[in-house]
Amino acid sequence: MxxxxxxxxxxxxxxxxxxxxxxxxxxxxxxxxxxxxxxxxxxxPEVVVKAVTERAQHGVFGYEYCPARFNEAVVNWYRARQGWEIDPAWLIHTPGVVPGLTYAVLALTEPEERVVIQPPVYPPFFRVLQCNGRTVVENPLVEVDGRYTMNFAELEEIFRSGVRAMLFCSPHNPVGRVWTRAELDKLAALVLKYGVTVIADEIWSDLVFPGARHIPFASLSPEIAQHTVTFNAPSKTFNIAGLYVSNGIIPNGEHRERICALLERLSIGGVGIFGVAAGEAAYREGAxxxxxxxxxxxxxxxxxxxxxxxxxxxxxxxxxxxxxxxxxxxxxxxxxxxxxxxxxxxxxxxxxxxxxxxxxxxxxxxxxxxxxxxxxxxxxxxxxxxxxxxx
Ligand SMILES: Cc1ncc(COP(=O)(O)O)c(C=O)c1O
CATH class of the missing domain: 3.90.1150.10 (Aspartate Aminotransferase, domain 1)
Structure with missing residues (x-):
């Protein structure tokens, strides 16, 4: 080779x-x-190895806060790569995307409430809901000749019957779909019509092949942003999942307050020194x-x-x-x-x-x-x- x-x-x-x-x-x-x-x-990327090595050589690893520099790197990355303008005030940090989804489910839905997922889908989507006493409502994707699409007619029925939230996988694991603007617009129309909160897992959003384009769901409109909590990360993108650094992007002030209050109740906070060093280097120099x-x-x-x-x-x-x-x-x-x-x-x-x-x-x-x-x-x-x- x-x-x-x-x-x-x-x-x-x-x-x-x-x-x-x-x-x-x-x-x-x-x-x-x-x-x-x-x-x-x-x-x-070697820039990540270098950043982590340099930080390691300092030899003092006391408590660290997430520097504004890190958030700036996140904001610049999503602006440049996905055309999404994120206000740094919307950002929180979680050790992973799945923990983030879990916090959002716990903070924004009630026990036994019905939450929609679109199987076949990443197994923790089931687990996060089931382990936390929420009711899974399935809106399976529809496959025609190897291409999967959303079943909007069924989704509307489900929304009409009353659900608070939906876990949305975009791009979709495992079917490899990068949702088009037309598809996202259709989903957005239903979300607004029925007042649903979308918890968007966009961990794969940087891993999109030439020819397709990822559009962050929250970027569709300011109104949709108020209905959306997004989680993404440098973990899949740069192969640094073991460093446990992920982003939560929460434009809605009330959602943010509820999620932050939950994190405080659970005493979850702080960031890992190496995750921050790696993530910042990756976002700044990994393109x-x-x-x-x-x-x-x-x-x-x-x-x-x-x-x-x-x-x-x-x-x-x-x-x-x-x-x-x-x-x-x-x-x-x-x-x-x-x-x-x-x-x-x-x-x-x-x-x-x-x-x-x-x-x-x-x-x-x-x-x-x-x-x-x-x-x-x-x-x-x-x-x-x-x-x-x-x-
Ligand atoms: C859709 C999706 N979300 C989240 C994750 C992993 O999230 P994390 O390890 O950051 O909790 C994966 C990993 O395969 C995934 O496919």
Whole structure:
């Protein structure tokens, strides 16, 4: 392979990383190629390594507050990349996006209240609601020829029947959709008509391939901003999830007060020194790295689509417009759905995420993480080819 930095294979074993070191516990064997947990096997931008190293060399790691400099870097980033003008006063910081979603659910909805999600969707969307005594209301996406769209007619019925909030995944994991302005406008019209609060998970918003464009839901209009709480982060974008730094963007003063009051009640606050150093460096100096990454990821996606078309045309792939996960429809493989994940693990030696963990609509599907050097993808595909030929 060439000298592209993303081609470099970095050995992550024995670093206590979930994706490689956690496979034994989760999948029951060690010798599998891990393509499940959504982080990437790439080194993060060198500017981030440098910032963290310099901060480490100082050697004093006492309490830190989040400096205005960090917020300024966040504001500049979203203005430049997504055309979104964020007031720094709207920003809070959370250790992750999922914690942020949880705070918003706890602060803005009541126990047992109904909250909408759109499966197949990132499994913690179910967990956050169920573990906190909220009622999950499903508005499944609709799939036509591998392209998923929202079922607005059903969503309107649900809104009409009374819900306070919706957890909205944009871009969408696992189906890889980057919602268009027309789709967002339709959702926005319903949100305003029925007075729903949107808790938007935009963690994937920087990972959008050329040709698609992410539009932050809250940026649609000042009115919509008042109905929206957004969480995003440098974690997926720059592969720094282990540094636990995420942003909450809350334009509505009452929402902000309620969420901040909850954080105070739970004594959650503060930021990690290394997360702040890394996040600021990434937002300030990571754009070029990200642009190269996107080209590489899109090529990985093309490669998988092309090769699977050759070796396993029975597996259909949802058209990816962003993210680094692919949603594989394996329903025509002829393997019982309950045995599908075991087939990939035990017969092919590949650990994908099990489709049904994304909701009932994910039965018969697997999610493949393509955030890795192409040589690993090649290896996975040849293992799969062999396993299929033995069927
Ligand atoms: C939609 C979505 N939200 C949130 C996360 C992770 O959030 P965090 O690790 O920041 O809590 C992921 C990770 O895969 C994700 O896909």
């Amino acid at each position: 060439g000298c592209c930095p993303f081609d470099q294979v970095v050995n992550r074993r024995n670093t206590d990383c979930t994706k490689w070191d956690g496979v034994l516990e989760v999948f029951g064997c060690d010798e599998v190629l891990p393509m499940w947990v959504a982080d990437m096997d790439f080194r993060c 070029e790295w990200l642009d190269s990454l996107l080209v590489y990821l899109q090529e990985n996606a093309r490669f998988v689509v092309q090769e699977l078309g050759r070796i396993a045309p029975q597996i259909k792939i949802a058209q990816p417009e962003g993210t680094f996960v692919l949603w594989l429809d394996c329903r025509e493989l002829g393997i019982p759905f309950e045995e599908l994940n075991r087939f990939f693990v035990a017969k092919a030696g590949i650990a994908f995420s099990e489709g049904s963990s994304f909701g009932a609509a994910g039965r018969g599907f697997q999610r493949m993480n393509i955030g890795c050097p192409r040589s690993l993808i090649s290896e996975a595909l040849s293992r799969l080819e062999q396993a299929l030929s033995a069927l």
